[in-house]
Amino acid sequence: MARIKDTTKVDAIFNATLKLVREEGLVGIKMSKVAKAAGIATGTLYIYFKNKEELIDNLYLKLKRESSERLFKDYSESMTLRQGFEYIWRGYFNEMISHPAEVIFIEQYYRSPFVKEEMLAERQALVVPVVSLLRKGKKEGIFRNDLSTNLMVVMLIGVLKELSRWHNSGRIKVSEEMKEKALVSAWRGLLA
Amino acid sequence: MARIKDTTKVDAIFNATLKLVREEGLVGIKMSKVAKAAGIATGTLYIYFKNKEELIDNLYLKLKRESSERLFKDYSESMTLRQGFEYIWRGYFNEMISHPAEVIFIEQYYRSPFVKEEMLAERQALVVPVVSLLRKGKKEGIFRNDLSTNLMVVMLIGVLKELSRWHNSGRIKVSEEMKEKALVSAWRGLLA
Amino acid sequence: MARIKDTTKVDAIFNATLKLVREEGLVGIKMSKVAKAAGIATGTLYIYFKNKEELIDNLYLKLKRESSERLFKDYSESMTLRQGFEYIWRGYFNEMISHPAEVIFIEQYYRSPFVKEEMLAERQALVVPVVSLLRKGKKEGIFRNDLSTNLMVVMLIGVLKELSRWHNSGRIKVSEEMKEKALVSAWRGLLA
Amino acid sequence: MARIKDTTKVDAIFNATLKLVREEGLVGIKMSKVAKAAGIATGTLYIYFKNKEELIDNLYLKLKRESSERLFKDYSESMTLRQGFEYIWRGYFNEMISHPAEVIFIEQYYRSPFVKEEMLAERQALVVPVVSLLRKGKKEGIFRNDLSTNLMVVMLIGVLKELSRWHNSGRIKVSEEMKEKALVSAWRGLLA
DNA sequence: TATGAATGAGGTTTCATTCAT
DNA sequence: GATGAATGAAACCTCATTCAT
Structure with a gap:
């Protein structure tokens, strides 16, 4: 049985994104930076979110x-x-x-x-x-x-x-x- | 005498930048878009502003x-x-x-x-x-x-x-x- | 495990650079040409060298x-x-x-x-x-x-x-x- | 009668070019820098030399x-x-x-x-x-x-x-x- | 002839995304 | 699922050359 997508990891990603936004705004969000701040590899981001847009949109929804x-x-x-x-x-x-x-x-x-x-x-x-x-x-x-x-x-x-x-x-x-x-x-x- | 540096052009650049900000925020500021919106060539932007950062900083100062x-x-x-x-x-x-x-x-x-x-x-x-x-x-x-x-x-x-x-x-x-x-x-x- | 950074590739880059120097001197070094001659994508160059200057400096050091x-x-x-x-x-x-x-x-x-x-x-x-x-x-x-x-x-x-x-x-x-x-x-x- | 092309100016251009070569090699020669160093406008360069190549070639010939x-x-x-x-x-x-x-x-x-x-x-x-x-x-x-x-x-x-x-x-x-x-x-x- | 602002092709660099491992 | 090197499109920027004055 395949491992399940890790919700812990999703949280790490959201937190990392939020941290970057706080520090330098939406302009400062680079996928590689998010990954590094979340302690995962860049590629892993794309397992949890189809692309940058989806990451941002989902974060917005979650926060709301x-x-x-x-x-x-x-x-x-x-x-x-x-x-x-x-x-x-x-x-x-x-x-x-x-x-x-x-x-x-x-x-x-x-x-x-x-x-x-x-x-x-x-x-x-x-x-x-x-x-x-x-x-x-x-x-x-x-x-x-x-x-x-x-x-x-x-x-x-x-x-x-x-x-x-x-x-x-x-x-x-x-x-x-x-x-x-x-x-x-x-x-x-x-x-x- | 050559064409003289044109303060009118600086305004056009500022307005173009502002237009882009209104449409899609700071993220939306692309030098080539600014140039096009201002009706000038990309290179011309760099006559008036050393780089993107300086354009943005100056715009901020001016607006304030x-x-x-x-x-x-x-x-x-x-x-x-x-x-x-x-x-x-x-x-x-x-x-x-x-x-x-x-x-x-x-x-x-x-x-x-x-x-x-x-x-x-x-x-x-x-x-x-x-x-x-x-x-x-x-x-x-x-x-x-x-x-x-x-x-x-x-x-x-x-x-x-x-x-x-x-x-x-x-x-x-x-x-x-x-x-x-x-x-x-x-x-x-x-x-x- | 992802592909591993390849010292072979650094050599390919150095050799490509040298080839261009031989053909048209320092003036002839264009990052895109180096990449093509080394058989890699332009962006890949920047994984191995922060920028053109660093590529050239490192090549010099290596040759010496x-x-x-x-x-x-x-x-x-x-x-x-x-x-x-x-x-x-x-x-x-x-x-x-x-x-x-x-x-x-x-x-x-x-x-x-x-x-x-x-x-x-x-x-x-x-x-x-x-x-x-x-x-x-x-x-x-x-x-x-x-x-x-x-x-x-x-x-x-x-x-x-x-x-x-x-x-x-x-x-x-x-x-x-x-x-x-x-x-x-x-x-x-x-x-x- | 039209003024004659100014040989004084040609010399200034050649000297400026040489100065730049001494300081940072052939790579460092930019037409605008040459003009500035020669004390003339960029456009004026092109009255005396069809293009950069011709300037360089003529300088070479003259020096020889x-x-x-x-x-x-x-x-x-x-x-x-x-x-x-x-x-x-x-x-x-x-x-x-x-x-x-x-x-x-x-x-x-x-x-x-x-x-x-x-x-x-x-x-x-x-x-x-x-x-x-x-x-x-x-x-x-x-x-x-x-x-x-x-x-x-x-x-x-x-x-x-x-x-x-x-x-x-x-x-x-x-x-x-x-x-x-x-x-x-x-x-x-x-x-x- | 002289000027230097304007141009845009082409060079440098970044970064979202893919892919081999 | 996870990794991070690799990719290349697209962004930034430069500079030889042109052109309005």
């Missing part, structure tokens, strides 16, 4: 999936609005600062010869729970009704992304206190 | 410079706080939606084998006027004093970037009204 | 080394003066006529953008045994003491080089008899 | 011609054998040390894609007076008759070339005394 899973793992519709809000906000922030390479990869992927239309569509997925939370808050009369939900999403996500970006780049160190302040400000910005 | 200039052209310290705020906010937003390729380029440049340490430093420049506006507001007692200036910058810029990103990607169409709403919300978020 | 080895393989300090002289003289001559491409390559290498200072130093190496032979002869009172050793080296080597050059270019055919005459004349020219 | 002229300017068949020998020997040596770039150029030219068969033939020219001197000496019974004239030429020229080469490269400084010694040794080597 994992990120969603981590993000909404314990989220439940039964939380109070405020609980849900805090859960999502903190989750999102933690996600971005504990997986910086993923963030970079995804940003660069969107603007590359690799993107496929169908993958862009997926982008929405991450936002779905946020939208439903906001809708719920509006319906309950707790959130402002004069702002479009889209704008509210933008206000929420924009601050989260920028805050984590500053943190990841080392420009600022986001303390627990600062995080709290940001969270409260965001919450207040939504209140009716 | 131009963007700053446009952004703060008519800004004056004598404006009222509210006027200054609005000027900067609208300017920033317009900048990002009227120069999407520049935004993409700069984002990708930061994560590429091209970045130089000294260029990263420059990144702060764009933020300086924002910081000084916020400080002024705090001193006048108009803005909250319990938020660090950095956090306020993040809140402001984050929303601006995300809003323009959604606009540029076509996910939403930012109407005058929505812009107004976003602006007012941002302003209120800063008030003491 | 091999030439020295061949030249003084069986030379021994215990030979009589006359035996040693004859050994070196004939060895030098044979070397030059049996490896004409090497001679051309080395001559052209000295005057090229490829030379490195440290490699010029090596040039002396070949002459060392000649110098020690001449010193020995002088000490024994067999060779003239009124000529500097340097001048004697020049007289010896100059004739050898020119003779082989005429031979290699086809201007003359150096017979055994002529060789004998030249050797004896050289010997006499050194005698006290 | 000038060298011959200088060498045998005051030589006369009526000199005594010894006078003639000394005249030629010293002339040859001076020629080589006062025109090192020419020597290098000619050596490299012989082994390059530029050589033409017909130009190789010319190579003999420089040697003609030497040959006739040697023949005269043999007929007069002063020079050895057991050595072929060719071999004698080789012995003479070989030492001269090597001596000047060592001098030019800086390996030795040829004093008047050393020159005298070399000349006398060469003369003695020919005597019957």
Whole structure:
């Protein structure tokens, strides 16, 4: 019986790719470098991925999936609005600062010869729970009704992304206190 | 007298490069493509730029410079706080939606084998006027004093970037009204 | 196990390079031509040599080394003066006529953008045994003491080089008899 | 009336070419470098020479011609054998040390894609007076008759070339005394 | 005639992919 | 499955030559 394709090896490849993206962007990804960083031979890469494009695409898909899973793992519709809000906000922030390479990869992927239309569509997925939370808050009369939900999403996500970006780049160190302040400000910005 | 080195040509090269970045990111910049898009021979590129790296670095520098200039052209310290705020906010937003390729380029440049340490430093420049506006507001007692200036910058810029990103990607169409709403919300978020 | 890096291939590359040098000098070395002449793909060249410069430098080093080895393989300090002289003289001559491409390559290498200072130093190496032979002869009172050793080296080597050059270019055919005459004349020219 | 092609400029071009050959050999000759070194525009080169090959070929021809002229300017068949020998020997040596770039150029030219068969033939020219001197000496019974004239030429020229080469490269400084010694040794080597 | 920017063929080098082991 | 040398298309870059001024 033939040995089974080694999932350990696939992970090594993904991690190696991510490492290279973090260090020098999508431009810096060379199949030989990926192989070396993953501790395997170049040829072996092609056993697990038909070609470079497929490696990149699969990595993107995997990251999206994992990120969603981590993000909404314990989220439940039964939380109070405020609980849900805090859960999502903190989750999102933690996600971005504990997986910086993923963030970079995804940003660069969107603007590359690799993107496929169908993958862009997926982008929405991450936002779905946020939208439903906001809708719920509006319906309950707790959130402002004069702002479009889209704008509210933008206000929420924009601050989260920028805050984590500053943190990841080392420009600022986001303390627990600062995080709290940001969270409260965001919450207040939504209140009716 | 021979044909004279043509600054018009440098612009054509920059524009061609930007076009390619918009279409397929930094990865898509191929010297031959740039030349063709600029309507010149490949060799001619090398009259104006020693090599690909220098072309990219110079483009980055130029974009940063131009963007700053446009952004703060008519800004004056004598404006009222509210006027200054609005000027900067609208300017920033317009900048990002009227120069999407520049935004993409700069984002990708930061994560590429091209970045130089000294260029990263420059990144702060764009933020300086924002910081000084916020400080002024705090001193006048108009803005909250319990938020660090950095956090306020993040809140402001984050929303601006995300809003323009959604606009540029076509996910939403930012109407005058929505812009107004976003602006007012941002302003209120800063008030003491 | 994959194919193993092949020292045979390095030789093929060196020989191909030498062939091109013989045919049209250093100017004629084109990486693609070298590859074709060596019967490999262009890219393969770069597995064995980082770039053209390294190929040329290594070839130079190899030729110098091999030439020295061949030249003084069986030379021994215990030979009589006359035996040693004859050994070196004939060895030098044979070397030059049996490896004409090497001679051309080395001559052209000295005057090229490829030379490195440290490699010029090596040039002396070949002459060392000649110098020690001449010193020995002088000490024994067999060779003239009124000529500097340097001048004697020049007289010896100059004739050898020119003779082989005429031979290699086809201007003359150096017979055994002529060789004998030249050797004896050289010997006499050194005698006290 | 049109201006006449400027011979001053042709000289500047030739000198610039020679300078480059001295510095980095035939490989180092780039038309743009020649132009810059000659203090003219690249395009101007092509007014004086149809192309690179013609520039090189003409330079070769000119050097050969000038060298011959200088060498045998005051030589006369009526000199005594010894006078003639000394005249030629010293002339040859001076020629080589006062025109090192020419020597290098000619050596490299012989082994390059530029050589033409017909130009190789010319190579003999420089040697003609030497040959006739040697023949005269043999007929007069002063020079050895057991050595072929060719071999004698080789012995003479070989030492001269090597001596000047060592001098030019800086390996030795040829004093008047050393020159005298070399000349006398060469003369003695020919005597019957 | 003089200029030097412009050209593009051709050289150098890289790298995704294949293939012999 | 695994390896990494080998491949060659395609990228980068140079430079002899042309050409608009």
